[in-house]
Amino acid sequence: MMKYWLMKNEPEAFSIDDLAKVKTEPWDGIRNYQARNFMRDDMSMGDKAFFYHSSCKAPGIVGMMEIASKAYADHTAFDPNEHYYDPKSKPDNPTWIMVDVKFISKLDAPITLQALRQYPQVSGMRLLQKGNRLSITPVEKKHWDFIHTLM
DNA sequence: GCCAACGTTGGC
DNA sequence: GCCAACGTTGGC
Numbered sequence: 693m694m695k696y697w698l699m700k701n702e703p704e705a706f707s708i709d710d711l712a713k714v715k716t717e718p719w720d721g722i723r724n725y726q727a728r729n730f731m732r733d734d735m736s737m738g739d740k741a742f743f744y745h746s747s748c749k750a751p752g753i754v755g756m757m758e759i760a761s762k763a764y765a766d767h768t769a770f771d772p773n774e775h776y777y778d779p780k781s782k783p784d785n786p787t788w789i790m791v792d793v794k795f796i797s798k799l800d801a802p803i804t805l806q807a808l809r810q811y812p813q814v815s816g817m818r819l820l821q822k823g824n825r826l827s828i829t830p831v832e833k834k835h836w837d838f839i840h841t842l843m
Numbered sequence: 844g845c846c847a848a849c850g851t852t853g854g855c
Numbered sequence: 856g857c858c859a860a861c862g863t864t865g866g867c
Contacts, residue, residue, distance in 0.1 A: 823848045
């Protein structure tokens with residue numbers, strides 16, 4: 693059964709345009725257990741995800757991508773020179789993992805957070821819940837489908 | 844840059 | 856195992 697996701701990233705670090713260029717990219721740097729568990733336990737190859745730009749002028753959904761690998765060790769956790777280095781993650785038993793994502797499309801016009809908040813049809817989305825900070829959240833099919841009607 | 848809301852850490 | 860202090864996220 694295909695699942696749907698929303699994955700946040702700061703466009704200054706890696707944007708939808710960057711993904712459009714490289715086509716496939718490891719989604720590294722996740723250092724939150726809930727987000728990790730989603731990748732480890734619930735994501736499958738072929739799942740679809742919204743690419744969301746956060747911490748920017750107009751936060752919102754900017755494109756779509758496909759999960760292109762199973763979860764595997766996030767090697768950036770092993771390297772002391774990396775920003776996301778975490779000494780408690782060991783190569784033989786990695787704490788942190790990542791998946792590859794594949795570019796599907798960039799939206800002609802982003803669907804901003806501000807716009808999403810206007811629609812009661814998506815008011816239940818985790819993204820819109822107060823205090824939500826998770827960078828990876830599941831998206832219900834009904835929400836996924838409704839957002840497509842906005843494109 | 845501010846700050847609310849979380850998540851994590853570490854002393855006890 | 857509790858919880859205060861600290862760190863991070865992310866919208867505004």
